[in-house]
Amino acid sequence: MLGPMTTVAVANQKGGVAKTTTVHALGVGMAERGKRILLVDLDPQASLTWACGVDPDALEASIHDVLLKRAKVTDVLHVLEPPAPLEVDGKAGRTGTLHLLPSTIDLAGAELHLLTKTGREYVLRKALAKVVDDYDRVLIDCPPSLGILTINGLTAADEVVIPLQCESLSQRGVGQLLDTIEDVRDYTNEDLQVRGAIATLFDGRTKLAHQVVEQVRREYGVAVLEPFVPKSVKVAEAPAKGRSVLTHAPRSRSAEAYRDLAAQLLARKAKRT
Ligand SMILES: Nc1ncnc2c1ncn2[C@@H]1O[C@H](COP(=O)(O)OP(=O)(O)OP(=O)(O)O)[C@@H](O)[C@H]1O
Ligand SMILES: [Mg+2]
Numbered sequence: 001m002l003g004p005m006t007t008v009a010v011a012n013q014k015g016g017v018a019k020t021t022t023v024h025a026l027g028v029g030m031a032e033r034g035k036r037i038l039l040v041d042l043d044p045q046a047s048l049t050w051a052c053g054v055d056p057d058a059l060e061a062s063i064h065d066v067l068l069k070r071a072k073v074t075d076v077l078h079v080l081e082p083p084a085p086l087e088v089d090g091k092a093g094r095t096g097t098l099h100l101l102p103s104t105i106d107l108a109g110a111e112l113h114l115l116t117k118t119g120r121e122y123v124l125r126k127a128l129a130k131v132v133d134d135y136d137r138v139l140i141d142c143p144p145s146l147g148i149l150t151i152n153g154l155t156a157a158d159e160v161v162i163p164l165q166c167e168s169l170s171q172r173g174v175g176q177l178l179d180t181i182e183d184v185r186d187y188t189n190e191d192l193q194v195r196g197a198i199a200t201l202f203d204g205r206t207k208l209a210h211q212v213v214e215q216v217r218r219e220y221g222v223a224v225l226e227p228f229v230p231k232s233v234k235v236a237e238a239p240a241k242g243r244s245v246l247t248h249a250p251r252s253r254s255a256e257a258y259r260d261l262a263a264q265l266l267a268r269k270a271k272r273t
Pocket of ligand 2: 019020021043047048141142143
């Protein structure tokens with residue numbers, strides 16, 4: 001069993017809904033509060049790795065080697081510079097830690113390799129089980145598909161967070177994702193919980209954005225966490241600098257929104273399993 005409500009998968013098979021941005025920003029937001037955070041890049045596109053300032057093409061080893069059992073998580077992870085701690089009662093708080101389990105394009109091959117293996121859904125869960133106790137939270141950035149990598153992410157997780165781009169009323173994908181989560185509960189991870197959706201790339205001036213949030217709440221019964229994360233060029237600029245928006249534009253509304261959401265996700269009382 002994994003530890004208390006430690007591992008969060010950020011998933012949505014729809015591309016470009018800010019999964020990677022959300023994992024990075026929440027991780028930095030938690031590390032600002034002195035927490036020990038592991039970011040897991042489970043996407044062959046390696047966007048999270050790159051956004052953390054690590055060049056995926058220059059890596060000697062990655063999560064791919066971990067899934068193939070050629071390396072341990074501790075051999076592969078990168079120690080990132082932790083963000084400046086938030087002030088608590090006017091004084092600088094504790095400095096957190098931020099580690100990254102990086103990805104490379106090689107991970108695309110793991111998909112094929114895993115398909116032929118018994119227990120293929122559990123590979124990530126087993127690998128992470130050896131290190132989860134070293135962290136307050138493990139955040140997993142899932143790829144934009146419902147394939148075996150995402151299933152590994154969901155199987156390893158205690159809870160799922162669903163980033164939602166509020167630009168289209170057709171959120172059929174949310175239903176498909178919830179079906180997949182139901183399957184994961186049936187077969188590989190009975191205790192998996194949906195923590196909620198995060199409205200990303202949010203344009204509050206449009207009626208549509210608010211309608212999408214209402215629809216997801218009503219039709220799918222999924223909690224949409226608040227605040228919503230505003231669309232902002234500051235967020236889009238950050239990855240090329242190897243930073244999250246919290247470091248790139250710390251006082252921006254998008255950074256403040258992610259900071260608030262990070263605090264909420266930390267707040268829940270740990271559930272012992
Ligand atoms: N709040 C925001 N405002 C403006 N741009 C944003 C915001 N959030 C994310 N972006 C940008 O939108 C693009 C998609 O974001 P991101 O890569 O996080 O999505 P994703 O869901 O991880 O994509 P993929 O499905 O390819 O993995 C990126 O260029 C990112 O910088
Ligand atoms: Mg991504």
